[in-house]
Amino acid sequence: MSGLRVIKPGPLSLLQDAGRFGWQHLGVSPAGPMDPLAMAWANRLLGNPFGCPVLEIALGGVELEAENTLWVALAGADMPLDVDGEPRRNWSRFRLEAGQRLQVGFARSGQRTYLAMADGIRAEPVLGSVACQLREGLGGLGGEGAKLAEGDLLQGGAADFPRGASVPWPWQPDYKAAQLMRVLLGGDAASFAEEEARAFFEQPWQLSPQSDRMGTRLQGAPILAPQRQWSQGVVSGAIQVPPDGQPIVLMADRQTMGGYPILGWVHPLDLGRLAQCAANQVLRFTPMSLEDAQEELREFYRFFGR
Structure with a gap:
């Protein structure tokens, strides 16, 4: 040992x-x-x-x-x-x-x-x-x-090894580069007004210092979310939009239920890059297809042997 x-x-x-x-x-x-x-x-x-x-x-x-x-x-x-x-x-x-x-x-x-x-x-x-x-x-x-x-x-x-590697x-990811996060639209996305959903992707967001292992908070021009009267199960990467219009991306220590409307989910592998961002870093988001995300995840798990 x-x-x-x-x-x-x-x-x-x-x-x-x-x-x-x-x-x-x-x-x-x-x-x-x-x-x-x-x-x-x-x-x-x-x-x-x-x-x-x-x-x-x-x-x-x-x-x-x-x-x-x-x-x-x-x-x-x-x-x-x-x-x-x-x-x-x-x-x-x-x-x-x-x-x-x-x-x-x-x-x-x-x-x-x-x-x-x-x-x-x-x-x-x-x-x-x-x-x-x-x-x-x-x-x-x-x-x-x-x-x-x-x-x-x-x-x-x-264990022993013959040499380093x-x-x-x-x-190796470049954490200094401008960060563009890919998003899978879904959840309550269809209930958002078209201009509000478009505003999320068109504007830059700043990473709030009030972010932690539970959730990453974004700061920018508020977007208006639809009302929802019930809670539902949530997963890591969910983009919740609370009444103040400042989105929250759920991270590893998230809760398991949430009542805020969900615009979509950040790509699981992009969550790692998001977790490496410093406070006040500028972020942008772009939509991607479910099929592309699934293929990338399959490749990731094949390579690392999961």
């Missing part, structure tokens, strides 16, 4: 796996990674199955000490990485010797990076998952929904 001792936990570092599914009828959020693509690459670099538990590091500021020789992989936001002062590359796997310290600096672009260990980080599942959900007190290292703390021990497998640069 390999281990990383937590010296500095950072502002918000959470254990996540593919998510907690099968409990939404009881109001339990699925949680899981905010950026599934970055998480999938971190696991792939170590030969882990899709959805193996990883550490989701928000913003950075983490320091970990290896208790024995082990391999780690990191993928996601552009955070400076070094081992005992020697720089390491992001989107890569590398070896840590016993006693060496891995420092993860604060993000220069993007918001979250993912640290994987061989065979996944060990923790006892709660309702079938180790995904940490702070609001509901589920998952994490101790099973009670707590974020990483100083002194915690991250345990993983002891990196994700080819064309496959």
Whole structure:
């Protein structure tokens, strides 16, 4: 068994796996990674199955000490990485010797990076998952929904590799680029006035600082939503339009029911890019077909072996 001792936990570092599914009828959020693509690459670099538990590091500021020789992989936001002062590359796997310290600096672009260990980080599942959900007190290292703390021990497998490896640069997302999010129209879209739905796609939106793992809030010229008198089940990526006309995109820690009208859903893979956007970043949205989204998701899951 390999281990990383937590010296500095950072502002918000959470254990996540593919998510907690099968409990939404009881109001339990699925949680899981905010950026599934970055998480999938971190696991792939170590030969882990899709959805193996990883550490989701928000913003950075983490320091970990290896208790024995082990391999780690990191993928996601552009955070400076070094081992005992020697720089390491992001989107890569590398070896840590016993006693060496891995420092993860604060993000220069993007918001979250993912640290994987061989065979996944060990923790006892709660309702079938180790995904940490702070609001509901589920998952994490101790099973009670707590974020990483100083002194915690991250345990993983002891696999060995002949050399390091990196994700080819064309496959690494550019979090600094202007972000265009693709949308699948549906839900209550037909009930929106044509000019209101068109306004959503024609104008730029700013990412509100009041965004978190539960939902991403957009700021712009308000759009008028139709009235709806009932609540219904919701999924990640749903674009809700509340009475103030400022849309909310539901994210990993979303609620399971909602009463606001839904204009559509952000493409599941674009949600990861959305989760990497900083406050006040300008965003635009464009419609896409269900068939194109399904084909892209099939390709994604085939590649990562889900």
